[in-house]
Amino acid sequence: MAAMDKYDIPRKPVADVTQSSQVPSTGGTSLEPKSEPPARKGSWWSKEEETAQERLTKDLAKQFSGKKGFDGHWFHRPSKQEPAATPYDSAAILESDAKGRFIYRNQLGQTYHKYDDVATYLSPTNFIPKRLLVQATPDVFQNHMKEGDWRRTTIKGSVPFVLKVAEWALKPSNPDENGKTSIFGWILTCLRILLVAFPLQIMLVLPTTASWADGDIKESYTDFPGYHWKWPKYAINPLDMKPNETSSEKPNNTRISSRRRLLRPRQLVVLKDGEWVLDPNPAKDISYIFVSYANIHFDTYNSETGRHMIEDMAAFAALQAGKEAYWLDYKCRAPKDQQDLLDADVYRMCDVIRGSYRVVVMVKSNKAELKMEWGSRMWTLPEALLAPGDSVYFCSPTEDSFALTSMHKVEMTSSVWVDPEIEGEDGGPTRLLAEHFTGLLTLSRLEILSNSIAALGNRFGNKYVPYAKADIAYALMGLLNYRIEKAESDSLFQSIARLSLANDSDKLIERMLCLYPDPHNNSTTAFQKLAEPDLYQTHLWDINPECQVVGVADEDNTVLVDNCRALSIRWKNFPRMSVVRHYGFKKLLAELFVASGAWWFLFGFNLTITYAPFYAFPDGLHGDTLRNALIYLVAGFFAVGALLSFCGPFSIRRLYGGQVLQSSPNLIGFEGVLPLSKLEPLIFGNNNGRLTYSPSSTPFSYHYRDARERVGLEPSWITNSLSDPSVLSEIRAKLPDGHKLFTLVDTGALTVSVFSAERPPTVALLAGREGGMLRAVLCSWRFGNDCLVREGVIRMDSDVFDAASAKSWLKVCLGN
Incomplete structure (x- = not known):
């Protein structure tokens, strides 16, 4: 529920590279275009090269067409280009190339060229800017597709296929809200199990089937690979000041001097x-x-x-x-x-x-x-x-x-x-x-x-x-x-x-x-509000900072921050979870059933093929007694295999599900809200009470007032949103102007937080502490000037701090 005006990237005519003049920039960055390459001659290409402005116009028309696209994932493009930029977006703009694309330099010093169009994030895997893809709930697709400048895709998980099949078979027998299961549900479950039992046994022996063994657990959250290369307007240390215009060797110290009393x-x-x-x-x-x-x-x-x-x-x-x-x-x-x-x-x-x-x-x-x-x-x-x-x-x-x-x-x-x-x-x-x-x-x-x-x-x-x-x-x-x-x-x-x-x-x-x-x-x-408590009823002096402001940027309300722990937020989908599960007697039995079920079937087939001549020649050397014994033996193997196969869905649920003791830490977001009964199966394959709502992370957190334990509960409006979608409209009507509902899942702490913001934040900065919890500043990343813009603030458990990496020199805007 971030309190801020619109912070949208300017949809630049970048630098109008059809002209030779520079675009003014208080950051001292030259946007003078490079010369256009000459038109091709002697080939079928007879038209002159397009100008950068024409290329940018075509790119914007494509990216904001509202049509479907595919880049490894099906997605919907936004249909509405956001309004003009705020002043700080053009103060220290990145340089542009001859095609009108901005040139981004990552923390390794490598450059990457990209148009500034739809919302962008900095990829934590290859350190380059990419167009942001946000998974969204059905309610968002039905009612809010024209809002925002980011791509959207349907919300989906990454659950093993065998677990999906097993859960489909067992779903009719799942208890209802009162903990009861109908007889018809059990009958339907039995029919489904008969249908999928044998295919499941086959899939479990295939090498392509995902293993149920616990994976390697990573100890830290996904890092944000950001680093800001531009000089600050003012810096604490004179060595970090922008060089004088007349001399590139001598720092400009005059701006940080203080008057004597x-x-x-x-x-x-x-x-x-x-x-x-x-x-x-x-x-x-x-x-x-x-x-x-x-x-x-x-x-x-x-x-x-x-x-x-x-x-x-x-x-x-x-x-x-x-x-x-x-x-x-x-x-x-x-x-x-x-x-x-x-x-x-x-x-x-x-x-x-x-x-x-x-x-x-x-x-x-x-x-x-x-x-x-x-x-x-x-x-x-x-x-x-x-x-x-x-x-x-x-x-x-x-x-x-x-x-x-x-x-x-x-x-x-x-x-x-x-x-x-x-x-x-x-x-x-x-x-x-x-x-x-x-x-x-x-x-x-x-x-x-x-x-x-x-x-x-x-x-x-x-x-x-x-x-x-x-x-x-x-x-x-x-x-x-x-x-x-x-x-x-x-x-x-x-x-x-x-x-x-x-x-x-x-x-x-x-x-x-x-x-x-x-x-x-x-x-x-914001300065007039400093003496007031914020939305969490916290005063300025209640916060203990965990970072250092090292300089003031050219843009308004923007600073350079050092030693701030940063976490990337994943939006495109839920990854396959790496977890450590409780290993008990039930899991041991499930492994025996799954492993031995296929063995009994295979041994029965082997006996059938090996001793088939005895069935074809009943008057052979051994007579009817041995033949009948083999028939009963083969039938017994198939019967035991069938019985174990019938238990297969239950065994798979225990092997791939079960109680989670530890999970790889990730921050995963999606647009909209979902009840935990629908959200947890997307992540773990079934609903076993692994996820809980954080009791005090955002203003949307909810718990019983007379509760003896500090446990978060699912708000009733989220629970009822499936049966009555109008409750979401009522909640959205109370949000600040331009804000939308988002959900953040912490797979390390197994908690869920609901918040509102103007844009989906792609970075969480652990910037301070208060009241026994961390203050995580949620920021979107503005590719056009390499700036993190505060979209909101949530509270996180303190054990997250040691699982995050400290970063150097990030440019952060507090908003208007």
């Missing part, structure tokens, strides 16, 4: 000889007040009257505090024509606040509305929180002078600062910050960071804030130790990610990667 103001307005003048070099030990105001009240850019009023009020407030200096932004900051110095003053204003005696807010009157307008500005929040002491002072004009009043920071959260109400939460992020900065409550660094981002985000976007969205990060920077340089091209995510990496802020981005925000709530950004 401003230990004292560069300029102050000081009272000298009875006049307030600007001092460009104030004394180090001078004490001053910090003046705050909302420019919508005074219009200091255009109004001389407004500037005079603020300066008079600032002088009054300074003298009332017993000080002879104050800091006022438009007088003490650098002029606009010195942009670098001006930026330094703005983004280090927090240091000026920390060094002041008190913070005084200038308002035109003492009305609550004006104070709330001041409190709604994004930049005023750190000014108040960092104010020395527990109070902030307000200065307002009276009939003959000015009045100075104080207000406790906690008191301001009810009358000056307004936070959106969060269901189930006591107070908003601003209230928590006010209590922390007044010493009433101690927040962890992670709680300070997440609540600060949420509080600043709540103030962005109102009519009083004419700033760029990335300014949230620069306002937040004042509450932290290390600073970053301003970059005009940075998005909000990139700015906060840089700030987080620079301050070692308890792995904020790594924890964000593991969070699962409610996908139904798209009214706020």
